[in-house]
Amino acid sequence: MQSFTKKRHAHTKDEVWFLEHQPVYTYGPRTKKNDIPLLTNIPVIKTDRGGQLTFHGPGQLMVYLLFDLKRRSIKIRDFISSFEKAILDTIQNYKGDAFFKKNEPGIFIEEEKIVSFGLKISKGCSYHGASINISMDMNPWDNIMICGNSSNKVSDLNNLGANLSINEVRDDIKENILRNF
Numbered sequence: 001m002q003s004f005t006k007k008r009h010a011h012t013k014d015e016v017w018f019l020e021h022q023p024v025y026t027y028g029p030r031t032k033k034n035d036i037p038l039l040t041n042i043p044v045i046k047t048d049r050g051g052q053l054t055f056h057g058p059g060q061l062m063v064y065l066l067f068d069l070k071r072r073s074i075k076i077r078d079f080i081s082s083f084e085k086a087i088l089d090t091i092q093n094y095k096g097d098a099f100f101k102k103n104e105p106g107i108f109i110e111e112e113k114i115v116s117f118g119l120k121i122s123k124g125c126s127y128h129g130a131s132i133n134i135s136m137d138m139n140p141w142d143n144i145m146i147c148g149n150s151s152n153k154v155s156d157l158n159n160l161g162a163n164l165s166i167n168e169v170r171d172d173i174k175e176n177i178l179r180n181f
Contacts, residue, residue, distance in 0.1 A: 050120065
């Protein structure tokens with residue numbers, strides 16, 4: 001993503017990347033040193049995205065937006081709001097009670113975090129994005145303070161009764177991103 005963004009020029013097409021990571025903990029620059037797990041078999045990687053410590057792994061859909069905001073003439077706040085809305089609209093299709101928490105980035109269902117956001121804007125271009133927990137091993141979450149908040153609990157859509165595949169969610173997000181952008 002960093003390389004793609006650095007090499008962009010006026011005619012580079014915007015892209016949306018969908019993927020699943022192998023198990024990995026990632027943390028942004030605001031993460032406190034004491035929150036980083038030291039004794040783990042799971043790799044721990046520092047990133048340049050917004051947000052704090054989180055876990056990525058199979059069963060979690062990553063949505064990376066690589067957009068040129070200047071070319072689109074969109075303000076950063078409007079871009080973030082449109083992206084968050086596209087993801088929330090998707091999740092609400094499956095679980096109508098999904099919501100944003102004030103002062104806590106992400107999407108929640110029944111007080112459990114389902115979606116985390118972590119974006120980076122560099123020279124008017126975005127990268128990184130969102131992680132959506134669909135059907136994953138929840139055990140690695142027990143080893144960390146989720147997104148810097150000790151009261152956060154995390155779950156996935158399947159544990160909350162929305163039995164979906166990664167492909168179903170990906171296809172719905174594609175439609176909502178096209179609708180919002």
